[in-house]
Amino acid sequence: MPELITVSDKGQITIPLQFREKLMLQAGDKMYCEIVDGAFICRRPVDFFSLRGCLGKKKLPENEEDLFIEAVAEHVMENS
Numbered sequence: 001m002p003e004l005i006t007v008s009d010k011g012q013i014t015i016p017l018q019f020r021e022k023l024m025l026q027a028g029d030k031m032y033c034e035i036v037d038g039a040f041i042c043r044r045p046v047d048f049f050s051l052r053g054c055l056g057k058k059k060l061p062e063n064e065e066d067l068f069i070e071a072v073a074e075h076v077m078e079n080s
Helices: 015-021 065-076
Strands: 031-035 040-041
Touching: none
Parallel strands: none
Antiparallel strands: 031 040
16 A cells, blocks of 8 residues: 655655565665656665576586587477
8 A cells, every 4th residue: 555655855665564464575775766657666676596497407518518418409400
């Protein structure tokens, strides 16, 4: 639900407690802010560690040559 907040003379705002709790914001957290269709939007950056596992369990090769060989083999298998 909307909450009325005040902008300080330094241009600062206080995020209401209920919003901080819901977003699990803590002092020092960073946020991206932008203006979209006249609205001031703030969002959390994507946490790099939250992406863990999104590619499945595929193990990456140890060097570029192995990576190239795997890519060529995969291409040959797909196009044969």
